[in-house]
Amino acid sequence: MRSAVFTEYGRPEVLQIQQVDKPVPRDDQVLIKVHATTVTTAECLMRRGCPRWGRVIIGLWRPRKRMRVMGLELAGTASLAHKPANTTFEQAAAAVDGATTALFFLRTKVGLASGQSLGADKVIDYTVADFTRGDQAYDVIFDTVGRSSLRRCRRVLATNGRYIATTGLRNAVLAPVTSLLGGRRVITGMSADKRESLPIVREMVESGRLRVVVDRSYPFEQLVQAHHYVDQGHKTGNVTVLVAS
Secondary structure: OEEEEEOOOOOHHHEEEEEOOOOOOOOOOOOOEEEEEEOOHHHHHHHHOOOHHHHHHHOOOOOOHHHOEOOOOEEEEOOOOOOOOOOOHHHHHHOOHHHHHHHHHHHHHOOOOOOOOOOOOOOOOOOOOOHHHOOOOEEEEEEOOOOOOHHHHHHHEEEEEEEEEOOOHHHHHHHHHHHHHOOOEEEOOOOOOOOOHHHHHHHHHHHOOOOOOEEEEEEHHHHHHHHHHHHOOOOOOEEEEEOOO
């Protein structure tokens, strides 16, 4: 079968599409035929070996063998897999990481209650305005792509506000420190276990409460181009890769 593999850190060109042996699942595993996957900011960071402290997990000098295959989120077919009935495989793959990460941080870490809306009352175009220079004070600032910092956001963060960071060694250090000091806090963590969140995401997609936005879609052979696009940091929605029709 075909697989996207990287054996060294670097630019998108380190990615190679190789023929590898089809895995044989154990009794407690399932084999999934992948129809679509995505290229996320997190995966591009992983390809570059960033952040540096993350190499403790994925490999200090080069990716560990078990970490060399790309594709953190996917949609496919298996006897135990159920995608939302009203989505394509592309949309189903794109519904995984972002939605489950948001649930993990906003519901579990911050305590967003049922009935509170995540719909946008106001949209700020970051190409023409800097929200950190405005007069609005925010209870929660959720930095989903690692482009800001507590220092930059402090002025517009409420006195007991929460700055949520999904990555960064500095944030991992600041989280316990700000917790002890009180006031404005850094919240961080890893949304690794998706099992509890996936049924919730599926219900939200099927009911129309969550809409999956696909910015661009690439064939598997253009995976390098997909990574180049995501590396620019300006994608609007999800970038998907079609693996099998």
